[in-house]
Amino acid sequence: MHYISRNLRAGSFLTLLVSLISIIPSDAFAADKLSEGNTAWIITATALVLFMTMPGLALFYGGLVRSKNVLSVLMQCFAICCVASIVWLVAGYSIAFGGGNAWWGGLSKAFLAGITTETLSGDIPENVFFMFQMTFAIITPGLIVGAYVERIKFGAVVLFSTLWLIFVYAPSTHWIWGGGFLADLSWLGASFKGYATMDFAGGLVVHANAAVAALVIAKVLGSRKGFPNELRPPHNPGLVMIGAAMLWVGWYGFNAGSALAANGSAGMAMTVTHISAATACLTWIIIEYVKFGKPSLVGIATGAIAGLATITPASGFVGPVGALVYGVASGVICFYMINVVKSKWNIDDSLDVFAVHGVGGMLGILLAAFFADTSLGGNGLPEGITMGTAFVGQLVATIITVVWAGIASYILLKITQAVIGLRVSADDEIEGLDITSHGERSYDL
Amino acid sequence: MKYIIAIIKPSKLDTVREALMGIGVEGLTTSEVSGFGRQKGHTEIYRGAEYAISFVPKTKIEIAVGDDLADRVVETIRTEAGSDNIGDGKIFVYELADAIRIRTGERGEEAL
Numbered sequence: 001m002h003y004i005s006r007n008l009r010a011g012s013f014l015t016l017l018v019s020l021i022s023i024i025p026s027d028a029f030a031a032d033k034l035s036e037g038n039t040a041w042i043i044t045a046t047a048l049v050l051f052m053t054m055p056g057l058a059l060f061y062g063g064l065v066r067s068k069n070v071l072s073v074l075m076q077c078f079a080i081c082c083v084a085s086i087v088w089l090v091a092g093y094s095i096a097f098g099g100g101n102a103w104w105g106g107l108s109k110a111f112l113a114g115i116t117t118e119t120l121s122g123d124i125p126e127n128v129f130f131m132f133q134m135t136f137a138i139i140t141p142g143l144i145v146g147a148y149v150e151r152i153k154f155g156a157v158v159l160f161s162t163l164w165l166i167f168v169y170a171p172s173t174h175w176i177w178g179g180g181f182l183a184d185l186s187w188l189g190a191s192f193k194g195y196a197t198m199d200f201a202g203g204l205v206v207h208a209n210a211a212v213a214a215l216v217i218a219k220v221l222g223s224r225k226g227f228p229n230e231l232r233p234p235h236n237p238g239l240v241m242i243g244a245a246m247l248w249v250g251w252y253g254f255n256a257g258s259a260l261a262a263n264g265s266a267g268m269a270m271t272v273t274h275i276s277a278a279t280a281c282l283t284w285i286i287i288e289y290v291k292f293g294k295p296s297l298v299g300i301a302t303g304a305i306a307g308l309a310t311i312t313p314a315s316g317f318v319g320p321v322g323a324l325v326y327g328v329a330s331g332v333i334c335f336y337m338i339n340v341v342k343s344k345w346n347i348d349d350s351l352d353v354f355a356v357h358g359v360g361g362m363l364g365i366l367l368a369a370f371f372a373d374t375s376l377g378g379n380g381l382p383e384g385i386t387m388g389t390a391f392v393g394q395l396v397a398t399i400i401t402v403v404w405a406g407i408a409s410y411i412l413l414k415i416t417q418a419v420i421g422l423r424v425s426a427d428d429e430i431e432g433l434d435i436t437s438h439g440e441r442s443y444d445l
Numbered sequence: 446m447k448y449i450i451a452i453i454k455p456s457k458l459d460t461v462r463e464a465l466m467g468i469g470v471e472g473l474t475t476s477e478v479s480g481f482g483r484q485k486g487h488t489e490i491y492r493g494a495e496y497a498i499s500f501v502p503k504t505k506i507e508i509a510v511g512d513d514l515a516d517r518v519v520e521t522i523r524t525e526a527g528s529d530n531i532g533d534g535k536i537f538v539y540e541l542a543d544a545i546r547i548r549t550g551e552r553g554e555e556a557l
Contacts (some may be wrong), residue, residue, distance in 0.1 A: 233489050233496040291493075298491050339493055352492060 032245055035123035042128050042261035044337075048253025049135035053081055053142045060243025060301070061146055064351050067235040068432025069150045070442045075155050076145050083158055084138040087165045092137055093130050095143050095170035097121075102181040105174045122260060132257060133173075140169050141208045146351030147214030150224050151429050154437050155420045164213060168405050173205050175288040185235035191389050194382050197397040198368045198390070200269065203313025203361035206402045211358020212402050213409040214349055215341075220413050221422050223348035223439045225429055237297045244301035244345055251308045255315035268379075269315040272323035273308060278336075279327020280307025302356065306334035309360035314368035319377030326367065330360050362398055369394045446554060447515040448507065448543035453526040453534040454478065455504045461525045465508070468517050471557070473506045484532035493551045502532060509544050 008214060058077035062070045084092075091110055093315075095257040098105035104128040109115065111129060121129040148157070175182040176199050224231065234240060255273040260268035284303025286296035310330035311323060318326070337355035341347050349355070369390035372378035381390055416422060428436035435441060453461060458475060464471065477498035486499035510518055519536055527533050546556040 228494075231494075231496065233491050233498075237491075289491075292490050294490075296491065302492060337494065342494065 009276045020138075021104075032119060032120070033123060033260070034125065035260045036121075038260065039124045039128055040265065042132050042257060042260060042280050043103065044125050045253035045257025046128070046132045046135055048250045049132070049139065049257065050081075050250075052247050052250030052254060053077060054137070054417065055143075056246030057139060057142050060247060060305070061149065061351055062175055062284075063239025063241075063243060064146075064156060064234045064298070065149050066232045067436055067442055068237075070434065071440050072154070072237060072433035072437055073145060075154065075438055076149075077142050079154070079158060080142045080145070080161050081138045083161055084141055084165055085134060086136045087162055088134045092165050092170045093133065095166065096133065096173035097129075097178045098174075099179070100174070102179075102441050103175070104171060105180075109184070115391075122209045122350050123259065129260075136202060136206060136245040136254075137165060137169060137173075140202075140210050141165060142359055143207070143210035143353055144214050144217065146353040147218040147349045148221055149350050151221065151423050153421055153424055154433075156416050156422045159420055160217075160412060161418045162367070163415065164409065167412060168203075168209055168213065168408045172209055172401055172404065175316055176205055176397065182400065185393045185396065188393065188396060191384075191386075192215045192393055193361075193384070195385050195389065195393050196382075198317055198372060198394060199313045199365060199397070200316035201255045201312045201370075203309075203365040204398060207309050207312060207357040207361025208398065208401055211354040212405040213355035215347060215358070216409045217413060218347050218349040218354075218409070220417075223346075223373065224350060225426065227348045228342060228346070233316040234298055237301075241297050241301045244304050247302055248274075251277070255312060259316060261386040265316060265379075268319070271320055272318055272326075273311050273315050275323035276311035276326040276330065277304045277307040279324050280304060281312070281327075283328050283331025284335055287331065302352070303331050303335075306360050308365040309357045310367075313361060314371060317372035317378050318366055319371070319379070321377045322367075322371035325371065326364065329363060329367065333363055334360050350392045362402075365398055366391065368441050388442050446509060446511055446544060446557065447534060448509050448539040448541040449515065449518055449522075450539070451506050451508075451522050451526070451534065451536045452478065452503050452543070453506065454528075454532065454535050455456060455502055457526040457528075458506070461506065461522055464521045464525045465518060468521055469514060470508055470510060470518060474510075476505045476507075478503050478505045482532070482535070501532065507539055509557055 036135065054077070061077065062073045063072055073317045090109060091107060092114070094107050096107045098107065098109040100106035100108070112127065112147055115126050117125065117127065119126040139260070141164055174180040176197050177183065180250045181187065182197045185195045185197065197204070210393065240275035251273055252270050256266040256270035281300045281303040283305065285300050288299045289295045293365055307327045307330050311326045314326065334356050340354045341349050341352065341355050370376055370387050372381050374380045381387070423435065462473070475507060479502050481499060481501055482499055486501060489496045489498055510516060510556070515538065519538065524534055543552060544556040545552050
């Protein structure tokens, strides 16, 4: 995503300008005109990305929990969609893309103030850009759900997600995509002049942020009763696959849409996204076959998500052969990390948000420094930037993002805990959230 | 009259039902149950984590028959549901005090 700022000046040279306009080819002013092709694609991409949450992610997570909690997971995703939408309108969009300073976009665009149906952002209507970005703001807190399933209070989900969007997601978006201080790393040194953090569709903004929050929540909230040795398996692996498939399809909107144009860049983003997913799937089930003797459906579905999350930040920068590498790397590393988080660190990040999205997103960010280079099939690093420089830049952006997400998520969590509490009672947890939090039974058998 | 409860492998239900109808049984009730005997549970692996599943799915069939048919029912179930593997199941035979047809009020063997 590129932040474009233009200053249009009307003044005493207007007449000269008008006569110059007639000689300059119309391409030079294309950025000021609405592109119908780009607009059509981004409207479509918006629908695809919303579909990723509603119902893709909901079903993916829903199938992984016990049947007594499936409705609560669907409810959390659905409610987060609603809440995030309002927060985005009221403040989120403005904090992210409102201009402001290098840290905070300000509230100048709160409630879409000053933005009409004619207002453009680049060559698409700003309201379309607003909506497209909203779907990212919806899915990011939705990803965090995986960490706190089966024991969280519904009110805590709503409150925390609201605060988190305002103080973690929107600022982070501003820093990397909204012209903030990570969108131009010149301040790091002379060799970084002109270098913008390469995060095409949200390896840091979406996946790393959500995953760090997930880890913090899982730790503070505590494990599910019965973790780690007396848990029940996913109640519906079929739902997991359906959700993963929806996520895969929707991801075309997520990555290819981030090109903000209907062009070859979008096409390549779609290509590498797909190749990474497919490769990661096969890698995952090969590992399962070698380790356990049986390739599983939950495994292949998880592999897809690992591949998709990892390629996300690099999708506009790398080539298809690079995508193959991404697929293998994400399959191997995310597979291994699930065990690290749950067994070594003993953290009940129940649906492996950190291992899959966090590690995947960060891996994708760092690998981009190399695979964006033309020598490895990428579109090319910026003028004067070496792989080494890019790597340091990516690493700095990652560390800053992760540190802020960790600290802020912890504080917001403690606030939520003080205001409303985090965890349901032990009895409610045993009986299941569907009936105790929502008064509903999932399967009337 | 006898009330016969048999816990059998779910895959055997159809063959048992057909064979029982063949010897004159006119009705039965089935339910899906789980349990364990000498066939212990198994392990399932999801995302690299092992889950111990200690209960095995079984099918329970319940049949009320006259005393003359009871022995043949037991033998038929043994033949059709058996496979020489542990986990084939068990049959329990109870004395049945009475049976009533709801529609007509008939009692005893006439109600079966």
